[in-house]
Amino acid sequence: MNLHQHKIAKELGVLEKQVSATVDLLDEGATIPFISRYRKEVTGSLDEVQVSAIRDRITQLRDLDKRREAILKSLEELGKLTPALIEKINAAETMSALEDIYLPYKPKRKTKASVAKEKGLEPLALLIFEQNAIDLIAEATKYIDAEKGVNNIEEALQGARDIMAESISENAEARAHLRELFLKKGFFRSKLIKGKEEQAIKYKDYYDWSEPVKDAPSHRILAMRRAEKELFVSLELAPDEEEAIELLNKQFLIANNNAAEQVALAIKDGYKRLLAPSMETETRVFTKNKADEEAIRVFAENARQLLLAAPLGEKSVMAIDPGFRTGCKVVCLDEQGKLIENTNIYPHEPQKKLTESAATIKHLVQTHKIKAIAIGNGTAGRETEDFVQKLNLEDCMIVMVNESGASIYSASEVARNEFPDLDLTVRGAISIGRRLMDPLAELVKIDPQSIGVGQYQHDVDQTKLKKSLDDVVMSSVNAVGVELNTSSKEILSYVSGLGPQLAQNIIEYRNANGAFKNRAELKKVTRLGDKAYEQAAGFLRIRNATNPLDSSAVHPERYELVETIAKDLKCSISDLMSKEELRKQIELKKYITDEIGLPTLKDILAELAKPGRDPREQFEKFEFASGVHDISDLRIGMKLPGIVTNLTKFGAFVDIGVHQDGLIHVSQIADRFIDDPAKVVKVSQHLEVTVLEVDVARKRIALSLKGNSSSNGKSAGKKTEAKSKEPQDMASMLAQLKSKFNS
DSSP states (O other), X not given: OHHHHHHHHHHHTSOHHHHHHHHHHHHTTOOHHHHHHHOHHHHTSOOHHHHHHHHHHHHHHHHHHHHHHHHHHHHHHHTOOOHHHHHHHHHOOSHHHHHHHHGGGSOOOOOHHHHHHHTTOHHHHHHHHHTOOXXXXXXXXXXXXXXXXXXXXXXXXXXXXHHHHHHHHTOHHHHHHHHHHHHHHOEEEEEEOTTOTTTTGGGGGXXXXXXXGGGOOHHHHHHHXXXXXXXXXXXXXEXXXXXXXXXXXXXXXXXXXXXXXXHHHHHHHIIIIIIHHHHHHHHHHHHHHHHHHHHHHHHHHHHHHHHTOOOOOSOOEEEEEOOSTTOEEEEEEOTTSOEEEXXXXXXXXTTOOHHHHHHHHHHHHHHTTOOEEEEESSTTHHHHHHHHHTTOOTTOEEEEEOOTTHHHHHTSHHHHHHOTTSOHHHHHHHHHHXXXXXXXXXXXXXXXXXXXXXXXXXXXXXXXHHHHHHHHHHHHHHHHOEETTTOOHHHXXXXXXXXXXXXXXXXXXXXXXXXXXSGGGGGGSTTOOHHHHHHHGGGEEOTTOSSGGGGSSOOGGGHHHHHHHHHHTTSOHHHHHHOHHHHTTOOGGGGOOSSOOHHHHHHHHHHHHSTTOOOSOOOOOOOOOTTOOSGGGOOTTOEEEEEEEEEETTEEEEEOSSSSOEEEEGGGSOSSOOSOGXXXXXXXXXXEEEEEEEETTTTEEEEEOTTOTTTTSOOOOOOOXXXXXXXXXXXXXXXXXXXXXXX
């Protein structure tokens, strides 16, 4: 185990004792948010990313150990285990190296080589493989035996070559060299399958595509694989065949005679029939895993930014789920998100009851003192926004809300439990309104894959994706903190140390006994033991609690310390939290102990200053450009306000209000070179963009952020009239983009 910790420490650039302490905490059941927030002295202040990396790497190394033990046991049972083999197996540092060592001994189905061995041709193969000067015909003649199925010299030589080909294909050194060749000099090559031109239009870029394996970005690897899976293109992965065979010749050919000629034939056959397919499969798996890792990383970061989007807060909200034929579903929610009233309006064709719809909206706004109107950004969203804008409602902001996943939520068990007597469309409208009030609290009710960020989320490893997204949701929930007395089961289940069952138990206790008065009362919840309490308590908040620290992120295990500090300053804890002059008098070094260091003391001081502070940004109103509702309304050169909806390695997708996101290619994000859009923009950021190109047929919109005033900051989101003047350098920008757009 110490070897593992030493290895991880070296890989991550941290101290071995930090890794050791973190692994111990993880093995004890501590969560990543808890470790990074409340065990800084133990880990040396490792953050969540570092703790996650340690967890993932120790799991990987332990899995390698399990496989190593299984292989050693298998070889021992087969009677093949030798001291040299044990040494090689113990020295293997990757799963591939381990499997290469085991491959020659691995039980396998009948092969050409095994058939040849049954015919007694293995001694001939071994003799030829030595490549000494021999009378090949005479030696092969010795093995002609009709009863064994060897009828002539050629059949004897063919059997020997089959044995040699398999031996070569199972050689660990040869496999390692070829694996490197496939990765460094291999090419992806995709070809359109004949007759699929019309159905495969979205994969037009891959009709005749070739790209080095080492250079292929994750999004193109996943796109090619999806096109292949959908039977639109054929895809192969291989280096130059002659170079691969020459690599093997250098390793196995040691003479220039008749025997060597047979070995050369075996090498060629072994490569084409056995090694090339095996290496292609391995390289496909390797590149898929790497592509998955990158796609999942980007997806997870996008999800984090969406989850931590600025909340409107506790204000009465009207939410509208727009529609044409079926009308618009309208709901009114109070400051806590509770449904007050719901109805339908029909402001659009075919009914188009404008007067009646306007009267309904005005009445509801006045009756329920509505402060904001959330409108879903789906079908009829922009038209509904225009309708509401024309009502000139005073002191009532109008906000377009991303409704991705709302329909999935409305049909879910969570929604049915919350609103068993309501129609699906009403539930969807409620979700839209609550997203505006508190995105995090509402989005945790939806499968993270359905919240509208990421690419190819259904193509990547689903187990790894779920694990990563669960980490992100847990991290986000615990970073913000959870109000114990009002939060749903869904958000409570992501609190460190809880989970769905304990979250349900908390809800049941709350329903039976009323609001929690203090954190200590959590210990009365069924099955919530000391360990769960330790993990969860610091992330749960109780507004207006008897102990003011219960509304902060100060952990109960440090209450005594805060009481001591207050006592030393001859004041109450409330005074300490409300008066800055008192906090300035605290000498932190005075309170350092073996268990409590400066990192924890500084965290406590920060919490005393802003107890239970929300790390999310302040909400900013945003509006799309008026008069631009459809992709056909766009003109090259238009400058439009937009919201970043998704980030990838090749660019940022931006909603500009036309029901089709535009793409800012990475080359158009900044006036300087950047290799990652996330370094400049983030999900939910407000921008002003320029339209570069519009492809209506393929529903593609190219945008640029260069030269816009909001390129390096957030746009205030003010209503902007669409401009059609084309920038002077537009031609050069278009030329540059066209060469990269399809990437």
